[in-house]
Amino acid sequence: xxxxxxxxxxxxxxxxxxxxxxxxxxxxxxxxxxxxxxxxxxxxxxxxxxxxxxxxxxxxxxxxxxxxxxxxxxxxxxxxxxxxxxxxxxxxxxxxxxxxxxxxxxxxxxxxxxxxxxxxxxxxxxxxxxxxxxxxxxxxxxxxxxxxxxxxxxxxxxxxxxxxxxxxxxxxxxxxxxxxxxxxxxxxxxxxxxxxxxxxxxxxxxxxxxxxxxxxxxxxxxxxxxxxxxxxxxxxxxxxxxxxxxxxxxxxxxxxxxxxxxxxxxxxxxxxxxxxxxxxxxxxxxxxxxxxxxxxxxxxxxxxxxxxxxxxxxxxxxxxxxxxxxxxxxxxxxxxxxxxxxxxxxxxxxxxxxxxxxxxxxxxxxxxxxxxxxxxxxxxxxxxxxxxxxxxxxxxxxxxxxxxxxxxxxxxxxxxxx
Numbered sequence: 001x002x003x004x005x006x007x008x009x010x011x012x013x014x015x016x017x018x019x020x021x022x023x024x025x026x027x028x029x030x031x032x033x034x035x036x037x038x039x040x041x042x043x044x045x046x047x048x049x050x051x052x053x054x055x056x057x058x059x060x061x062x063x064x065x066x067x068x069x070x071x072x073x074x075x076x077x078x079x080x081x082x083x084x085x086x087x088x089x090x091x092x093x094x095x096x097x098x099x100x101x102x103x104x105x106x107x108x109x110x111x112x113x114x115x116x117x118x119x120x121x122x123x124x125x126x127x128x129x130x131x132x133x134x135x136x137x138x139x140x141x142x143x144x145x146x147x148x149x150x151x152x153x154x155x156x157x158x159x160x161x162x163x164x165x166x167x168x169x170x171x172x173x174x175x176x177x178x179x180x181x182x183x184x185x186x187x188x189x190x191x192x193x194x195x196x197x198x199x200x201x202x203x204x205x206x207x208x209x210x211x212x213x214x215x216x217x218x219x220x221x222x223x224x225x226x227x228x229x230x231x232x233x234x235x236x237x238x239x240x241x242x243x244x245x246x247x248x249x250x251x252x253x254x255x256x257x258x259x260x261x262x263x264x265x266x267x268x269x270x271x272x273x274x275x276x277x278x279x280x281x282x283x284x285x286x287x288x289x290x291x292x293x294x295x296x297x298x299x300x301x302x303x304x305x306x307x308x309x310x311x312x313x314x315x316x317x318x319x320x321x322x323x324x325x326x327x328x329x330x331x332x333x334x335x336x337x338x339x340x341x342x343x344x345x346x347x348x349x350x351x352x353x354x355x356x357x358x359x360x361x362x363x364x365x366x367x368x369x370x371x372x373x374x375x376x377x378x379x380x381x382x383x384x385x386x387x388x389x390x391x392x393x394x395x396x397x398x399x400x401x402x403x404x405x406x407x408x409x410x411x412x413x414x415x416x417x418x
Contacts, residue, residue, distance in 0.1 A: 069098025
């Protein structure tokens with residue numbers, strides 16, 4: 001792929017051209033030249049877009065599609081189109097399919113199915129067989145097939161000895177274990193954050209303690225065993241404090257936060273809209289403030305869209321019975337832009353690659369072109385017309401967002417939104 005990007009503001013704190021408006025010449029997928037004005041050689045196609053900005057390609061550590069088994073939610077092919085249109089050049093794909101991705105052959109299927117695409121897919125293998133939380137899956141065999149981490153998506157490991165063994169075993173091949181932060185015995189029949197809103201609405205609550213106890217348990221296990229632990233989608237102020245303390249002890253732990261847990265409080269639940277039903281639940285302004293502070297000081301390592309397509313039959317039911325989850329790829333950039341400035345937004349969206357075994361390159365001459373193209377300005381109301389995903393279960397419907405994603409250049413492929 002040969003292409004010339006014209007008049008693009010480069011947003012990359014590790015680049016020699018950060019915050020400079022430059023032309024970028026790409027030949028055979030490599031950045032050949034960066035300069036104020038480059039004449040088009042050999043009639044290469046040009047990219048000229050309104051208020052064009054470019055950054056290193058964005059990364060999402062927790063994406064779910066549906067295929068195989070739940071194609072009515074999302075296919076892999078369309079899911080990859082959604083990711084590219086949303087600015088993501090690399091995604092880690094969860095194992096919550098049918099069958100569950102818990103073996104070498106399942107990981108090989110994902111790698112084969114997603115090959116030769118602009119978006120690089122990093123498969124996450126199930127931590128336990130069938131995600132049942134009983135027996136460890138074939139962790140090493142999945143690693144040899146390309147699995148980058150092991151996680152029973154949204155299913156906590158209730159048996160502490162099983163988590164201990166997982167951390168010890170995976171340490172032999174530098175494997176990354178993920179543990180969903182929830183103690184189910186404290187959740188009971190809870191469906192939303194236990195707080196004033198849940199009491200007013202008569203909905204059973206999930207206390208923040210249910211998350212914090214599991215985080216504390218897993219950090220104790222990590223300290224005992226060693227190994228590598230990633231805690232996905234924390235949501236409470238106390239969880240941030242616990243992980244901050246663990247990092248002071250030099251434990252090998254990282255964590256993420258779902259973007260919607262930075263954007264919405266549980267006050268939005270008054271509409272009983274099941275699109276707001278997620279795990280962990282939306283919490284309070286105090287929690288949001290702590291999560292943002294955690295991102296700013298480095299306690300929280302990365303954000304995720306926690307993109308989870310759910311078909312309409314599982315969402316258009318009573319709130320108590322609705323499935324958990326919201327799509328989030330399409331709204332990630334626009335939501336973060338309402339909270340942070342553009343440089344910080346880009347820094348956040350490009351974090352986490354190394355933890356999941358992906359390479360991250362600065363926008364410099366000679367580098368492989370792995371770029372996201374966007375316009376950071378312009379507010380708009382997110383609607384169904386903005387959704388490319390097969391499932392439409394977005395909690396951001398009717399929210400005011402900021403900025404537009406134009407597309408990506410990655411893996412020697414151009415994917416620009418039409």
